[in-house]
Amino acid sequence: MHTDVDTLFARLWDKYVAITPSAHKIHQLLAGEEKSNEIVNDHVAFRTFNLEKTSLDKLAAHFLALGYEAKGNYDFEAKKLDAKHFEHPDKTKPKVFISELRVGELSKRAQEIIGDLVKQMDPASVNSENFLYSGPQWKVSKADYETLLNESEYAAWLAAWGFQANHFTVSVNYLQQTQSLADVNTLLKDAGFVLNTSGGEIKGGEDVFLAQSSTMADKASVEMTDETVTVPSCFYEFAQRYEMPDGNLYQGFVAASADKIFESTNAR
Ligand code: NI
Numbered sequence: 001m002h003t004d005v006d007t008l009f010a011r012l013w014d015k016y017v018a019i020t021p022s023a024h025k026i027h028q029l030l031a032g033e034e035k036s037n038e039i040v041n042d043h044v045a046f047r048t049f050n051l052e053k054t055s056l057d058k059l060a061a062h063f064l065a066l067g068y069e070a071k072g073n074y075d076f077e078a079k080k081l082d083a084k085h086f087e088h089p090d091k092t093k094p095k096v097f098i099s100e101l102r103v104g105e106l107s108k109r110a111q112e113i114i115g116d117l118v119k120q121m122d123p124a125s126v127n128s129e130n131f132l133y134s135g136p137q138w139k140v141s142k143a144d145y146e147t148l149l150n151e152s153e154y155a156a157w158l159a160a161w162g163f164q165a166n167h168f169t170v171s172v173n174y175l176q177q178t179q180s181l182a183d184v185n186t187l188l189k190d191a192g193f194v195l196n197t198s199g200g201e202i203k204g205g206e207d208v209f210l211a212q213s214s215t216m217a218d219k220a221s222v223e224m225t226d227e228t229v230t231v232p233s234c235f236y237e238f239a240q241r242y243e244m245p246d247g248n249l250y251q252g253f254v255a256a257s258a259d260k261i262f263e264s265t266n267a268r
Contacts, residue, residue, distance in 0.1 A: 001065045002129055005093050008066065012044060015133040016165045019220040019233040022193060023168060026215070026236050029191060030175060030184075040174035041094035042239040043085070045166045046132065047158050048100045051118050056084060056100040058126045059163075063096050071095075072252045076259055079154060080105045085253055094169075097253060099262075101154055110151050113144045117159055136162030141225040149267070157265045160222045160231050167214065167264070169237035173249065181211045181240040188215065196235070199260035209242040209250030212257050217265045235264040 002008040017024040031037050048054045060070070068086040075082055076099070083099035103114050121137035128134070140148075140159040149156035157166075172181050185201055194216045195201050203212045217232040241249040 001062050001127070003066075005066050005088065005090075008062075008132070009041070009044065009094060011130070012133050012165045013168065015135070016168060016234055019161075020218050020236065022215055022218050023234070023236040026170075026188065026191075026193065029187070030170060030177070032176070037176040038174075040092070040171040042169040042171040042237075042241070043095035043097050044168050045097040045099070045237075046163070047154060047166050048098065048163070049103050049114055049118060049155075049158065050082065050100040051103060051114070053118055053121055053123050053126060054100075056082065056098050059098050059132065060084065060086060060096075061127075062132055068096060074099075074253060074255045074258065076255065076262070079259065079262060080152070081154065081262075083253075083258070087251060095251065097258075099154075101152065101158065106155065107151060110148055110155060113140075113148060114155065114159070116144075131163060133164045134162065135164055136160065136222075138162070139223070139225045142227055142229055145224060145229065145231070153266050154262060157232065160224075160229075161233065165234070167235050167237050167261075169212075169239050172238055172240040179240070181213055181238055184238050185213050196261065196264040198263045198266075199257070203257035203260050204254045206242050208254045208257070209244055210252070210254050210257065211240045211242075212254075212261060213238050214261050214264045232265045232267055237261060237264075 031039050063086050068088050071087050072085045080102045081099045086096040117138040196214045205211045214237040215235045217235040219230050220233040221228045221230045244250050
Protein backbone atom coordinates (compact mmCIF):
# COMPACT_ATOMS: atom_id res chain seq x y z
CA MET A 1 0.00 0.00 0.00
CA HIS A 2 1.08 3.58 -0.60
CA THR A 3 2.43 5.52 2.34
CA ASP A 4 1.84 8.95 0.84
CA VAL A 5 -1.58 10.32 -0.16
CA ASP A 6 -0.23 12.77 -2.74
CA THR A 7 1.87 10.13 -4.52
CA LEU A 8 -1.15 7.82 -4.76
CA PHE A 9 -3.29 10.55 -6.31
CA ALA A 10 -0.50 11.52 -8.71
CA ARG A 11 -0.26 7.91 -9.97
CA LEU A 12 -4.08 7.72 -10.22
CA TRP A 13 -4.14 10.96 -12.22
CA ASP A 14 -1.47 9.74 -14.67
CA LYS A 15 -3.39 6.53 -15.35
CA TYR A 16 -6.68 8.44 -15.67
CA VAL A 17 -5.53 11.13 -18.12
CA ALA A 18 -3.84 8.50 -20.29
CA ILE A 19 -7.33 7.35 -21.36
CA THR A 20 -9.12 10.67 -20.68
CA PRO A 21 -7.35 13.33 -22.78
CA SER A 22 -10.30 15.72 -22.28
CA ALA A 23 -9.61 15.84 -18.56
CA HIS A 24 -6.03 16.86 -19.24
CA LYS A 25 -7.17 19.65 -21.60
CA ILE A 26 -9.85 20.90 -19.19
CA HIS A 27 -7.36 20.87 -16.33
CA GLN A 28 -5.05 23.08 -18.42
CA LEU A 29 -7.96 25.35 -19.38
CA LEU A 30 -8.94 25.90 -15.74
CA ALA A 31 -5.40 26.08 -14.37
CA GLY A 32 -4.48 28.82 -16.84
CA GLU A 33 -1.53 29.25 -19.18
CA GLU A 34 1.02 29.69 -16.43
CA LYS A 35 -0.55 26.85 -14.44
CA SER A 36 -0.78 29.54 -11.77
CA ASN A 37 -4.21 28.48 -10.55
CA GLU A 38 -3.99 25.28 -8.61
CA ILE A 39 -6.91 22.90 -9.23
CA VAL A 40 -8.31 21.34 -6.05
CA ASN A 41 -9.81 17.85 -6.38
CA ASP A 42 -13.16 17.51 -4.65
CA HIS A 43 -13.22 13.72 -4.93
CA VAL A 44 -12.01 10.74 -6.90
CA ALA A 45 -14.34 7.81 -7.63
CA PHE A 46 -13.80 4.06 -8.06
CA ARG A 47 -15.99 1.19 -9.22
CA THR A 48 -15.87 -2.47 -8.25
CA PHE A 49 -17.82 -5.75 -7.99
CA ASN A 50 -19.14 -6.81 -4.55
CA LEU A 51 -17.33 -10.17 -4.79
CA GLU A 52 -14.90 -11.55 -2.19
CA LYS A 53 -11.74 -10.69 -4.17
CA THR A 54 -12.83 -7.23 -5.27
CA SER A 55 -15.09 -5.87 -2.52
CA LEU A 56 -15.49 -2.19 -1.77
CA ASP A 57 -13.89 -2.78 1.62
CA LYS A 58 -10.73 -4.15 -0.01
CA LEU A 59 -10.38 -1.02 -2.14
CA ALA A 60 -11.21 1.15 0.87
CA ALA A 61 -8.42 -0.48 2.92
CA HIS A 62 -5.86 1.41 0.79
CA PHE A 63 -7.40 4.72 1.89
CA LEU A 64 -8.04 3.75 5.52
CA ALA A 65 -4.30 2.94 5.76
CA LEU A 66 -3.62 6.53 4.66
CA GLY A 67 -5.77 8.00 7.41
CA TYR A 68 -9.08 8.24 5.56
CA GLU A 69 -12.29 7.68 7.53
CA ALA A 70 -15.60 6.15 6.35
CA LYS A 71 -18.42 8.73 6.24
CA GLY A 72 -21.59 8.37 4.13
CA ASN A 73 -23.36 5.24 2.79
CA TYR A 74 -25.44 5.30 -0.39
CA ASP A 75 -27.78 2.89 -2.20
CA PHE A 76 -28.54 3.09 -5.91
CA GLU A 77 -31.54 0.82 -6.32
CA ALA A 78 -32.01 0.92 -10.11
CA LYS A 79 -28.28 0.59 -10.85
CA LYS A 80 -27.85 -2.15 -8.19
CA LEU A 81 -25.00 -0.34 -6.45
CA ASP A 82 -23.89 0.35 -2.92
CA ALA A 83 -21.42 3.14 -2.24
CA LYS A 84 -19.45 4.72 0.58
CA HIS A 85 -17.51 7.92 0.79
CA PHE A 86 -14.32 8.55 2.75
CA GLU A 87 -12.72 11.74 4.02
CA HIS A 88 -9.20 12.58 5.13
CA PRO A 89 -8.66 14.65 8.31
CA ASP A 90 -6.66 17.04 6.10
CA LYS A 91 -9.55 18.71 4.23
CA THR A 92 -7.28 19.67 1.33
CA LYS A 93 -7.04 15.98 0.36
CA PRO A 94 -9.70 14.71 -2.09
CA LYS A 95 -12.68 12.80 -0.76
CA VAL A 96 -12.97 9.24 -2.07
CA PHE A 97 -16.21 7.73 -3.41
CA ILE A 98 -16.25 3.95 -3.94
CA SER A 99 -19.24 2.09 -5.36
CA GLU A 100 -19.72 -1.67 -5.80
CA LEU A 101 -22.11 -3.55 -8.06
CA ARG A 102 -24.43 -6.05 -6.35
CA VAL A 103 -23.50 -8.82 -8.79
CA GLY A 104 -26.05 -11.24 -7.27
CA GLU A 105 -28.89 -9.05 -8.53
CA LEU A 106 -27.85 -9.41 -12.19
CA SER A 107 -29.01 -12.13 -14.61
CA LYS A 108 -27.46 -15.59 -14.33
CA ARG A 109 -25.52 -15.02 -17.56
CA ALA A 110 -24.07 -11.70 -16.38
CA GLN A 111 -23.11 -13.27 -13.05
CA GLU A 112 -21.28 -16.05 -14.91
CA ILE A 113 -19.38 -13.58 -17.08
CA ILE A 114 -18.32 -11.48 -14.10
CA GLY A 115 -17.44 -14.62 -12.12
CA ASP A 116 -15.19 -15.79 -14.97
CA LEU A 117 -13.42 -12.42 -15.12
CA VAL A 118 -12.75 -12.26 -11.40
CA LYS A 119 -11.56 -15.89 -11.45
CA GLN A 120 -8.63 -14.71 -13.65
CA MET A 121 -7.46 -12.41 -10.86
CA ASP A 122 -4.78 -13.24 -8.28
CA PRO A 123 -6.50 -12.72 -4.89
CA ALA A 124 -3.32 -11.13 -3.48
CA SER A 125 -3.21 -8.38 -6.11
CA VAL A 126 -5.91 -6.34 -4.36
CA ASN A 127 -3.37 -5.57 -1.60
CA SER A 128 -0.54 -4.50 -3.85
CA GLU A 129 0.61 -0.88 -3.83
CA ASN A 130 -0.45 -0.18 -7.41
CA PHE A 131 -3.79 -2.01 -7.29
CA LEU A 132 -5.98 1.12 -7.42
CA TYR A 133 -4.46 2.04 -10.80
CA SER A 134 -3.70 -1.47 -12.09
CA GLY A 135 -6.52 -1.56 -14.67
CA PRO A 136 -8.35 -4.80 -15.49
CA GLN A 137 -7.06 -7.97 -13.80
CA TRP A 138 -8.64 -10.02 -16.59
CA LYS A 139 -9.41 -10.02 -20.29
CA VAL A 140 -13.00 -9.83 -21.47
CA SER A 141 -14.28 -10.93 -24.87
CA LYS A 142 -16.15 -8.45 -27.06
CA ALA A 143 -19.27 -10.64 -26.92
CA ASP A 144 -19.24 -10.76 -23.10
CA TYR A 145 -18.60 -7.02 -22.93
CA GLU A 146 -21.67 -6.45 -25.08
CA THR A 147 -23.80 -8.84 -23.04
CA LEU A 148 -22.87 -6.90 -19.91
CA LEU A 149 -23.46 -3.59 -21.69
CA ASN A 150 -27.07 -4.57 -22.45
CA GLU A 151 -27.72 -5.18 -18.78
CA SER A 152 -25.46 -2.79 -16.84
CA GLU A 153 -23.34 -0.02 -18.34
CA TYR A 154 -21.48 -0.03 -15.03
CA ALA A 155 -20.59 -3.75 -15.29
CA ALA A 156 -19.40 -3.31 -18.88
CA TRP A 157 -17.22 -0.33 -17.95
CA LEU A 158 -15.64 -2.27 -15.08
CA ALA A 159 -15.07 -5.34 -17.28
CA ALA A 160 -13.25 -3.14 -19.80
CA TRP A 161 -11.24 -0.82 -17.52
CA GLY A 162 -10.99 -2.55 -14.16
CA PHE A 163 -9.31 -0.78 -11.29
CA GLN A 164 -8.45 2.87 -11.80
CA ALA A 165 -10.05 6.21 -11.04
CA ASN A 166 -13.40 6.39 -12.84
CA HIS A 167 -13.35 10.17 -12.52
CA PHE A 168 -11.61 13.07 -10.85
CA THR A 169 -13.66 16.08 -9.78
CA VAL A 170 -12.75 19.75 -9.93
CA SER A 171 -13.75 21.70 -6.82
CA VAL A 172 -15.47 24.75 -8.29
CA ASN A 173 -15.33 26.48 -4.89
CA TYR A 174 -11.55 26.80 -5.22
CA LEU A 175 -11.32 27.96 -8.85
CA GLN A 176 -9.79 31.35 -9.54
CA GLN A 177 -11.90 32.43 -12.56
CA THR A 178 -15.34 31.73 -11.09
CA GLN A 179 -16.94 29.82 -8.24
CA SER A 180 -20.13 29.23 -10.22
CA LEU A 181 -20.81 25.81 -11.72
CA ALA A 182 -23.05 27.38 -14.42
CA ASP A 183 -20.09 29.54 -15.53
CA VAL A 184 -17.79 26.48 -15.64
CA ASN A 185 -20.31 24.63 -17.80
CA THR A 186 -20.51 27.58 -20.22
CA LEU A 187 -16.72 27.75 -20.40
CA LEU A 188 -16.53 24.00 -21.18
CA LYS A 189 -19.26 24.07 -23.83
CA ASP A 190 -17.68 27.13 -25.49
CA ALA A 191 -14.45 25.12 -25.67
CA GLY A 192 -16.30 22.25 -27.38
CA PHE A 193 -16.62 19.72 -24.54
CA VAL A 194 -19.80 17.62 -24.29
CA LEU A 195 -21.61 17.61 -20.95
CA ASN A 196 -23.79 14.89 -19.44
CA THR A 197 -27.37 16.20 -19.67
CA SER A 198 -29.07 13.26 -17.90
CA GLY A 199 -31.14 14.88 -15.15
CA GLY A 200 -30.13 18.32 -16.50
CA GLU A 201 -26.66 19.77 -16.98
CA ILE A 202 -26.51 20.65 -13.27
CA LYS A 203 -27.50 17.90 -10.86
CA GLY A 204 -28.59 19.04 -7.40
CA GLY A 205 -28.08 22.63 -6.28
CA GLU A 206 -28.09 24.91 -3.26
CA ASP A 207 -31.16 23.17 -1.78
CA VAL A 208 -29.13 19.94 -1.30
CA PHE A 209 -25.85 21.86 -0.68
CA LEU A 210 -24.12 20.25 -3.66
CA ALA A 211 -24.31 20.99 -7.39
CA GLN A 212 -22.53 18.71 -9.86
CA SER A 213 -21.93 18.44 -13.57
CA SER A 214 -19.69 16.26 -15.71
CA THR A 215 -18.40 15.72 -19.21
CA MET A 216 -19.45 12.66 -21.17
CA ALA A 217 -16.64 10.08 -21.06
CA ASP A 218 -13.93 10.07 -23.69
CA LYS A 219 -13.44 6.93 -25.76
CA ALA A 220 -10.34 4.76 -25.73
CA SER A 221 -9.34 1.34 -26.98
CA VAL A 222 -9.32 -1.79 -24.86
CA GLU A 223 -7.57 -5.00 -25.81
CA MET A 224 -10.24 -7.66 -25.49
CA THR A 225 -9.55 -11.37 -25.93
CA ASP A 226 -10.41 -11.37 -29.62
CA GLU A 227 -9.94 -7.78 -30.81
CA THR A 228 -9.24 -4.21 -29.76
CA VAL A 229 -12.45 -2.28 -29.18
CA THR A 230 -13.04 1.46 -28.66
CA VAL A 231 -15.38 2.05 -25.73
CA PRO A 232 -16.26 4.89 -23.28
CA SER A 233 -13.36 5.48 -20.85
CA CYS A 234 -13.53 8.14 -18.11
CA PHE A 235 -15.07 11.56 -17.56
CA TYR A 236 -14.31 14.71 -15.57
CA GLU A 237 -16.70 16.02 -12.90
CA PHE A 238 -17.23 19.50 -11.42
CA ALA A 239 -18.64 20.07 -7.94
CA GLN A 240 -19.80 23.21 -6.20
CA ARG A 241 -20.48 22.83 -2.48
CA TYR A 242 -22.67 25.15 -0.43
CA GLU A 243 -22.57 26.22 3.21
CA MET A 244 -24.90 24.43 5.59
CA PRO A 245 -26.75 26.34 8.34
CA ASP A 246 -23.76 25.67 10.65
CA GLY A 247 -21.50 27.62 8.28
CA ASN A 248 -19.49 24.61 7.07
CA LEU A 249 -19.45 23.44 3.47
CA TYR A 250 -21.48 20.24 2.95
CA GLN A 251 -19.03 17.33 2.51
CA GLY A 252 -21.37 14.46 1.60
CA PHE A 253 -22.87 13.26 -1.66
CA VAL A 254 -26.41 13.33 -3.03
CA ALA A 255 -27.63 9.95 -4.27
CA ALA A 256 -30.15 11.38 -6.77
CA SER A 257 -27.37 13.41 -8.42
CA ALA A 258 -24.72 10.67 -8.32
CA ASP A 259 -27.26 8.34 -9.96
CA LYS A 260 -27.20 10.59 -13.06
CA ILE A 261 -23.42 11.16 -12.92
CA PHE A 262 -22.92 7.37 -13.29
CA GLU A 263 -24.46 7.71 -16.76
CA SER A 264 -21.48 9.76 -17.96
CA THR A 265 -19.86 6.53 -19.15
CA ASN A 266 -22.90 5.42 -21.15
CA ALA A 267 -22.23 4.75 -24.81
CA ARG A 268 -23.67 7.87 -26.49
NI1 NI B 1 -18.30 11.96 -8.55
